[in-house]
Amino acid sequence: EAQVTQNPRYLITVTGKKLTVTCSQNMNHEYMSWYRQDPGLGLRQIYYSMNVEVTDKGDVPEGYKVSRKEKRNFPLILESPSPNQTSLYFCASSLRGSGNTIYFGEGSWLTVV
Amino acid sequence: GENVEQHPSTLSVQEGDSAVIKCTYSDSASNYFPWYKQELGKGPQLIIDIRSNVGEKKDQRIAVTLNKTAKHFSLHITETQPEDSAVYFCAASPPHDMRFGAGTRLTVKP
Numbered sequence: 001e002a003q004v005t006q007n008p009r010y011l012i013t014v015t016g017k018k019l020t021v022t023c024s025q026n027m028n029h030e031y032m033s034w035y036r037q038d039p040g041l042g043l044r045q046i047y048y049s050m051n052v053e054v055t056d057k058g059d060v061p062e063g064y065k066v067s068r069k070e071k072r073n074f075p076l077i078l079e080s081p082s083p084n085q086t087s088l089y090f091c092a093s094s095l096r097g098s099g100n101t102i103y104f105g106e107g108s109w110l111t112v113v
Numbered sequence: 114g115e116n117v118e119q120h121p122s123t124l125s126v127q128e129g130d131s132a133v134i135k136c137t138y139s140d141s142a143s144n145y146f147p148w149y150k151q152e153l154g155k156g157p158q159l160i161i162d163i164r165s166n167v168g169e170k171k172d173q174r175i176a177v178t179l180n181k182t183a184k185h186f187s188l189h190i191t192e193t194q195p196e197d198s199a200v201y202f203c204a205a206s207p208p209h210d211m212r213f214g215a216g217t218r219l220t221v222k223p
Contacts, residue, residue, distance in 0.1 A: 004156070040122070040215055041215060042119075042202060042213045042214055042215035042216050043157070043202060043213040043216075044213075090156050090157070092156075097209065097211075098145065098206045098207070098208060098209055098210055098211050099144070099145045099206055099208075101147070101159050101162070102147075102149075102157075102159070102211070104149075104156030104157050104158070105156050106154075106155055106156050107154075107155070107156050
């Protein structure tokens with residue numbers, strides 16, 4: 001079954017404690033990205049990757065890091081989380097980026113206290 | 114860059130009625146316009162899309178229209194059912210980008 005899998009689905013953490021949200025896709029997609037969803041703001045892109053070892057900033061990259069060492073994986077790293085990073089996060093993939101169907105993961109609820 | 118505005122933010126209809134959600138975009142280079150449905154506790158899923166060389170597309174009870182001159186596109190759901198209740202996102206995609214609207218929460222009352 002074609003899917004985007006992200007973990008953890010739910011996490012409560014404390015300010016400053018580094019955390020990683022993993023993301024994996026099994027569709028051999030070149031393009032992967034991370035979004036955060038906040039009430040009234042829709043889906044805002046954090047980072048995206050056009051292919052292995054190629055990453056670029058989206059609209060809201062501050063406080064986040066990503067890496068793309070393998071085609072299937074695209075982890076999101078919060079080096080020093082702050083309360084304003086409390087949000088619902090989605091990993092997504094598509095065959096080649098814009099103009100193609102985007103497949104989203106189930107989402108990761110992150111609370112930073 | 115591209116800017117997408119979506120209205121209304123919430124929409125409540127009676128079962129069997131039609132629902133219409135409207136979006137406008139700013140970048141005339143946008144050529145792909147998908148619509149996503151997000152059910153509670155899940156990630157958004159594509160329900161229909163349209164490309165700039167087409168004015169209308171229909172899939173059973175769902176249709177999308179595109180007016181390139183006015184830079185707006187709309188989602189039409191006919192004969193709504195309770196399972197249509199969800200958050201709907203429009204998006205516009207110029208080359209090398211995709212921007213989402215803020216979403217519309219649709220509630221279908223039985």
